[in-house]
Amino acid sequence: MRPEANKPAALGEGRHSPRFAVATATRASIIAALAVIPAVLILIALPAFADRALLQELFYVFTMLTLAQLWNLLAGSAGLISVGQQAFVGMGAYALFAFTIIAGLDPVLSIVLAGIVAGALAVPAALIVFRLRGAYFAIGTWVVAEVCRLVLAQVKHLGGGTGTSLPPDIAGSMIGLDFVRHLFRVRGPAARDILSYWLALVLVVGTFILVYRLLRSRHGLALSAVGDSEPAAESTGVDVFRTKFLIYVVTAIVTGMVGALLFLQKARISPDAAFSLIDWTAYVIFIVVIGGIGTMEGPIIGVVIFYLLQYYLAALGSWYLILLGALAILLMLFAPSGVWGVISHYFDISLFPVRRRLVVPERAGLRKESLR
Amino acid sequence: MILKLDNLTRSFGSLKAVDGVHLEIARGEALGIIGPNGAGKSTLFNLVTGLLRPDTGSIWFDGRDITHASPRARCIAGIGRSFQIPLPFENLTVFENLLVAAIHGRGRREAQVIDACGEILERTGLIAFANRRAGALNLLGRKRLELARALASAPRLLLLDEIAGGLTEAECGELVRLVQDINKSGMTIIWVEHIVHVLVAVVSRLMVLNFGRKIIEGEPRPVMASAEVREIYMGIAA
Structure with a gap:
C-alpha cells in the first residue's frame, strides 16, 4: 500500500466535473477505420475470384508486412534494434516441422504451438541480450540467431544441415482443408494456398490490432518512454525491464507463428533458409526504414515499395540487392522518417491514431495568469 | 524527517x-x-x-x-526529479510525457489523471504545447517539461x-x-x-x-x- 494519505493533494484531484478531455481519432483515422472493414471483407472473399498466383503473392506480402510491423514495434517504439528476429522465424518454422513430422499434430494447431516455442526461446534470449546496450544489443540478437541455426543443423530428425521436406500427407491434412476444397471446388494444392492465404491474413490483421491496442494502452506509453530514455522512464515509475521483456516475448511469439506459416507454405526447411538474416531481418528492416520507422502506417507503404521493387527488379540478381541497399541508405540520409514520415509531415495525417491529444477548454488555453 | x-x-x-x-x-x-x-x-x-x-x-x-x-x-x-540535461520522451507528446509519470509513477488509470496532467501543464506554462511532440520543444520548453513531468508523478x-x-x-x-x-x-x-x-x-x-x-x-x-x-x-x- 502506498501511503497516499501523507501526500499533499495532487493537482486536479477532488474535482467533480472533469475539465480536460483526451481525443485520439482524427478525420483521416475515422475514414481509414471505415475503409478498413470493407477492405478486410474483400480480402477474405478474394479467393473466390482471384487466381492462385495472386494469392501466393499476397501471402508473401502479408507475412512480410507482419514481420515488419513486429520489428517496427521493437525498434521503432521500444528502441530495441534487433537484427536477430530470424531466430524466432526459424525456431517457429522448425517447431512446426517437429510438431507435424515427429509428434503428428495438425499443422494449423502447430502454428500456434510454434509461436509458444518461439516465445519460450525469447525468455532466455532476453535475459542475455538485455544486458547489452545499443550496437552490442543488435550483435547479441544476431548471435542468438546464429546459435539457433547451428543447433538446429545438428538435429538429425529434422534433416540436420541439409534440412527436410514436409511429407505431402501432412500438408494435405490441415484442419479446414476439406471445407476450402468444397467451398471453392478446388484441388488440394490450390486449397492449401487459400488456407495459407487466410492464415496470413489473420496474422497480419491480428498483428495490426495487437500493435494498435498495445500502443494505445499504458504499456504503449511505457514502451515509447523506454525507447526514448531509459533513465527518465525508470525515474518516472516505468518498469523498464518488464516493459522490454513483455514486448520482446510477444513479438517473438507472433514472429514464430509467421515463421511456421511461411515454412508450412514452402513445405521445405533448412537451417540456412529458416534462419536467413537477409530474408527475415534485412528485408524487414528495409521495409520499415523505407516506409517510416516508428509509425504503424510506415510498414504498409514499405512493403508495397519492397514488393514492387522485387517484382520489377528481382531479375537483375545481385544488382537488385545493391539497389535495395542504396535506396535504403539514400532514404536514411535524406528522409530518415521514411516515406510515411514525409507524407504525414506535409499533410499532417495519421491513419492509426496512437497519440493522445489533450482537449483544452478555451478558457484555460487563454489564461495568462496560469502561474498564480 | x-x-x-x-x-x-x-x-x-x-x-x-x-x-x-x-x-x-x-x-x-x-x-x-x-x-x-x-x-x-x-x-x-x-x-x-x-x-x-x-x-x-x-x-x-x-x-x-x-x-x-x-x-x-x-x-x-x-520521489520525483527533473534531469539537468532534459530527457524528454521525444516521440511522445508533451501531455503524454506527463501521462507516463502520472500513470506509471502513481499507479493510476489514464482517465483518473487527465485533469491533473492538464492542470500541471497550465501551471508550468506548457498548456499551449500539450499536443506538440516533446522532441520538438526548445531548451526552455524541455526544462519546463522536466518540472511538469516530475510533478505529474505527484x-x-x-x-x-x-x-x-x-x-x-x-x-x-x-x-x-x-x-x-x-x-x-x-x-x-x-x-x-x-x-x-x-x-x-x-x-x-x-x-x-x-x-x-x-x-x-x-x-x-x-x-x-x-x-x-x-x-x-x-x-x-x-
Whole structure:
C-alpha cells in the first residue's frame, strides 16, 4: 500500500466535473477505420475470384508486412534494434516441422504451438541480450540467431544441415482443408494456398490490432518512454525491464507463428533458409526504414515499395540487392522518417491514431495568469 | 524527517564525486544545494533517485531504508526529479510525457489523471504545447517539461536539477512563484541551482558542496556571506 494519505493533494484531484478531455481519432483515422472493414471483407472473399498466383503473392506480402510491423514495434517504439528476429522465424518454422513430422499434430494447431516455442526461446534470449546496450544489443540478437541455426543443423530428425521436406500427407491434412476444397471446388494444392492465404491474413490483421491496442494502452506509453530514455522512464515509475521483456516475448511469439506459416507454405526447411538474416531481418528492416520507422502506417507503404521493387527488379540478381541497399541508405540520409514520415509531415495525417491529444477548454488555453 | 542521507559516498575511479555526505530534510522543507561544476550535485541526485548506487552509506526516505531500492520503486514511493540535461520522451507528446509519470509513477488509470496532467501543464506554462511532440520543444520548453513531468508523478519529495538556466528575469520570477506554491502545498523540495538569487528566494536552507564534500550548511544569507563560499566562488582566501 502506498501511503497516499501523507501526500499533499495532487493537482486536479477532488474535482467533480472533469475539465480536460483526451481525443485520439482524427478525420483521416475515422475514414481509414471505415475503409478498413470493407477492405478486410474483400480480402477474405478474394479467393473466390482471384487466381492462385495472386494469392501466393499476397501471402508473401502479408507475412512480410507482419514481420515488419513486429520489428517496427521493437525498434521503432521500444528502441530495441534487433537484427536477430530470424531466430524466432526459424525456431517457429522448425517447431512446426517437429510438431507435424515427429509428434503428428495438425499443422494449423502447430502454428500456434510454434509461436509458444518461439516465445519460450525469447525468455532466455532476453535475459542475455538485455544486458547489452545499443550496437552490442543488435550483435547479441544476431548471435542468438546464429546459435539457433547451428543447433538446429545438428538435429538429425529434422534433416540436420541439409534440412527436410514436409511429407505431402501432412500438408494435405490441415484442419479446414476439406471445407476450402468444397467451398471453392478446388484441388488440394490450390486449397492449401487459400488456407495459407487466410492464415496470413489473420496474422497480419491480428498483428495490426495487437500493435494498435498495445500502443494505445499504458504499456504503449511505457514502451515509447523506454525507447526514448531509459533513465527518465525508470525515474518516472516505468518498469523498464518488464516493459522490454513483455514486448520482446510477444513479438517473438507472433514472429514464430509467421515463421511456421511461411515454412508450412514452402513445405521445405533448412537451417540456412529458416534462419536467413537477409530474408527475415534485412528485408524487414528495409521495409520499415523505407516506409517510416516508428509509425504503424510506415510498414504498409514499405512493403508495397519492397514488393514492387522485387517484382520489377528481382531479375537483375545481385544488382537488385545493391539497389535495395542504396535506396535504403539514400532514404536514411535524406528522409530518415521514411516515406510515411514525409507524407504525414506535409499533410499532417495519421491513419492509426496512437497519440493522445489533450482537449483544452478555451478558457484555460487563454489564461495568462496560469502561474498564480 | 522525510529524507536522511547517512555518510553517503560514491567514487568514479579515483574521483570521489560524493564524499561522506550527511543530510537530513524535514517534511515540507525547501533545501537548496549549490557548488561549482563537478561538485557532486547531480551525482547526489542520482544517488537519491537510485540511478547510481552508493559505495558506502545509506539513504532513508520516510523512515525506510531505500539504499538498494530501484529508481522505479523510489518514484512510486514518492520521489520525483527533473534531469539537468532534459530527457524528454521525444516521440511522445508533451501531455503524454506527463501521462507516463502520472500513470506509471502513481499507479493510476489514464482517465483518473487527465485533469491533473492538464492542470500541471497550465501551471508550468506548457498548456499551449500539450499536443506538440516533446522532441520538438526548445531548451526552455524541455526544462519546463522536466518540472511538469516530475510533478505529474505527484511526489512528496521533489528534486529539481538546474531548471532556471536560460530563463529571463520575468520567467525566473514566475518559476520562483511556482516552486513556492508547490512547496506550500506540502511538497518537500531539494533544488540544485547555479542562479543563486532564484534559489535563495525559495529555499529556507542552503547546502554547499565542493569536491563531493559538504562545505557548509545553514540559512541562505549567512551561508552565502561565509568565508568558505566566497573562497569557492571568488577564489578569495579565507
